[in-house]
Amino acid sequence: MTKTPPPVILTGDRTTGPLHLGHYAGSLQNRVALQHTHEQYLLLADSQALTDNAHDPEKVRRNVFEVALDYLAVGVDPAVSTICVQSLLPALAELTLLYLNFVSLARLERNPTIKDEIRARGFDRDIPAGFLCYPAAQAADITAFKATLVPVGEDQAPIIEQTNEIVRRLNRQIGRDVLLEARALIPRVGRLPGVDGRSKMSKSQGNAIPLSASDGEIEEAVRRMYTDPGHLRASDPGRVEGNVVFTYLDAFDDDREAVAHLKARYQRGGLGDMALKSRLTDVLKALLGPIRERRSELKRDPDFVMDVLRKGTRKAQNLTAETMAEVREALGLFDLRAS
Amino acid sequence: MTKTPPPVILTGDRTTGPLHLGHYAGSLQNRVALQHTHEQYLLLADSQALTDNAHDPEKVRRNVFEVALDYLAVGVDPAVSTICVQSLLPALAELTLLYLNFVSLARLERNPTIKDEIRARGFDRDIPAGFLCYPAAQAADITAFKATLVPVGEDQAPIIEQTNEIVRRLNRQIGRDVLLEARALIPRVGRLPGVDGRSKMSKSQGNAIPLSASDGEIEEAVRRMYTDPGHLRASDPGRVEGNVVFTYLDAFDDDREAVAHLKARYQRGGLGDMALKSRLTDVLKALLGPIRERRSELKRDPDFVMDVLRKGTRKAQNLTAETMAEVREALGLFDLRAS
Numbered sequence: 001m002t003k004t005p006p007p008v009i010l011t012g013d014r015t016t017g018p019l020h021l022g023h024y025a026g027s028l029q030n031r032v033a034l035q036h037t038h039e040q041y042l043l044l045a046d047s048q049a050l051t052d053n054a055h056d057p058e059k060v061r062r063n064v065f066e067v068a069l070d071y072l073a074v075g076v077d078p079a080v081s082t083i084c085v086q087s088l089l090p091a092l093a094e095l096t097l098l099y100l101n102f103v104s105l106a107r108l109e110r111n112p113t114i115k116d117e118i119r120a121r122g123f124d125r126d127i128p129a130g131f132l133c134y135p136a137a138q139a140a141d142i143t144a145f146k147a148t149l150v151p152v153g154e155d156q157a158p159i160i161e162q163t164n165e166i167v168r169r170l171n172r173q174i175g176r177d178v179l180l181e182a183r184a185l186i187p188r189v190g191r192l193p194g195v196d197g198r199s200k201m202s203k204s205q206g207n208a209i210p211l212s213a214s215d216g217e218i219e220e221a222v223r224r225m226y227t228d229p230g231h232l233r234a235s236d237p238g239r240v241e242g243n244v245v246f247t248y249l250d251a252f253d254d255d256r257e258a259v260a261h262l263k264a265r266y267q268r269g270g271l272g273d274m275a276l277k278s279r280l281t282d283v284l285k286a287l288l289g290p291i292r293e294r295r296s297e298l299k300r301d302p303d304f305v306m307d308v309l310r311k312g313t314r315k316a317q318n319l320t321a322e323t324m325a326e327v328r329e330a331l332g333l334f335d336l337r338a339s
Numbered sequence: 340m341t342k343t344p345p346p347v348i349l350t351g352d353r354t355t356g357p358l359h360l361g362h363y364a365g366s367l368q369n370r371v372a373l374q375h376t377h378e379q380y381l382l383l384a385d386s387q388a389l390t391d392n393a394h395d396p397e398k399v400r401r402n403v404f405e406v407a408l409d410y411l412a413v414g415v416d417p418a419v420s421t422i423c424v425q426s427l428l429p430a431l432a433e434l435t436l437l438y439l440n441f442v443s444l445a446r447l448e449r450n451p452t453i454k455d456e457i458r459a460r461g462f463d464r465d466i467p468a469g470f471l472c473y474p475a476a477q478a479a480d481i482t483a484f485k486a487t488l489v490p491v492g493e494d495q496a497p498i499i500e501q502t503n504e505i506v507r508r509l510n511r512q513i514g515r516d517v518l519l520e521a522r523a524l525i526p527r528v529g530r531l532p533g534v535d536g537r538s539k540m541s542k543s544q545g546n547a548i549p550l551s552a553s554d555g556e557i558e559e560a561v562r563r564m565y566t567d568p569g570h571l572r573a574s575d576p577g578r579v580e581g582n583v584v585f586t587y588l589d590a591f592d593d594d595r596e597a598v599a600h601l602k603a604r605y606q607r608g609g610l611g612d613m614a615l616k617s618r619l620t621d622v623l624k625a626l627l628g629p630i631r632e633r634r635s636e637l638k639r640d641p642d643f644v645m646d647v648l649r650k651g652t653r654k655a656q657n658l659t660a661e662t663m664a665e666v667r668e669a670l671g672l673f674d675l676r677a678s
Contacts, residue, residue, distance in 0.1 A: 090429035100469035130439035
């Protein structure tokens, strides 16, 4: 009996800043859980980060290392997961350029994710061409690794649809399935709100708790956390929905029963924000303490981290170059070995 | 005394069909002349050909070899000129993707060459994204080879302007001249008209004389060549301007004095089209005969041709990868060698 090879997951992060609790809840936790049952590739997406940070490559460079630290600190195990640097994989650039010939400008402009992000960044027609092209680059990433599962937020699902369109178009032209379709793995837990209650935790909005937060920073962040503005005295009944402290407890407190009791007491009246926040502070300290410690240990051993990146990138170089060669051959591009 | 290195020329052709007399007059002749005083790279531009031929990669592949045959047949000497295959140079794809971050969508759309070609091909918004992006790809080609001279037709001059904009933007950001600006080398002779008198000789228009034309094909092409529709009898005065036979004689007949005499006689009256065409037929047979012969010799020795392409492509791979590494370092992208 031959063993079925494990499904391949491609995931990763733009290297524009260190990761935070939102990443932990939305993706990092999952990666640590999935790495033993799946073949997992983590892409340090510095090329993609450059599509809207070309003016600041230093930030993008520096954060390749920082994000790698985050991965290792939360428990991504380089013995089973492959961590690699996107800009050092030339086959991804080759596949991207090739795929751009199979996508119309109109189709890229119609992509809802791109549309939203163009709006959010205030780009309009001044959008860098590379930014507009990034759905083709993501199709290259996904297919180069032969990934069939791509963990993404719901808002990124159109990227997977765009990838599969390219895959189908190439496979149809070639006449066999050289490329694999992928499907989005939408995380069970929704997106973690920022400490201010805004929908998205984000460093640039100043509402994030970084994975490297100290105990003091955790206390401070929880202290200013958004609860129920109508809940003025401990004895008042309070709202649980939209109360960030409860959202975080739901996400990180393993004692589900205790959280259920707290919710009931809060809604009835008789539980003050201070007591509630004190519990969350303890939970987050217990969660982030070991991550922070591991992170600073790793930071003191850059050789180890660089070695992980070297090995992972080399493995990814081989794998993605192999895919590019298969696509070249299947499409019938010029081959110097022939005669 | 150290020798100043010769200026670097980058030139090449999209591999969509074998070359014809128009290419010979407009560029091939020049390349043969320039190769001894310049460092010359000839790019078999199969990646660029795919930007509007993604549906027919077989045509693009086949013509890599055909165009290489044309180069060698007209006298491009692989001992001094480097002939290489574009799609086998991953650094060009890497540089293209990088440059796309430094060009806005609006700027690409404003490019007059792109605008004309979109119109000519009837693309509109259905334009393949890769086609829209090709000015960035040409900037990658030119800068990767550190070329400072790029022989192009007048209609392609905006591509050089776009390249130099990218060069200046990167150099400014980096703070030193890592990339070189290039200038267009506009050929002295204008574009050769088709045998039907239309402005451009083109295989797809059916008005071209291929470099591999047989004597019979040359005779036939000259027979149906556009002269002066008002010149009915040999004794009538005829027009020289717009008369394709004279345009070709100007381009290919080395006996300038004899051509001047013929023009005078034709204008005065007393020289028939038959006699005139007979001279051009002889001139073209003398020009194309040896090219055709050399071409068919080379076609019988594909190993030699493939070896030229292997060596040229390997040299170009090293050179372009070196440029990519310099740009990476200058921009400060992530480096696995650091720690």
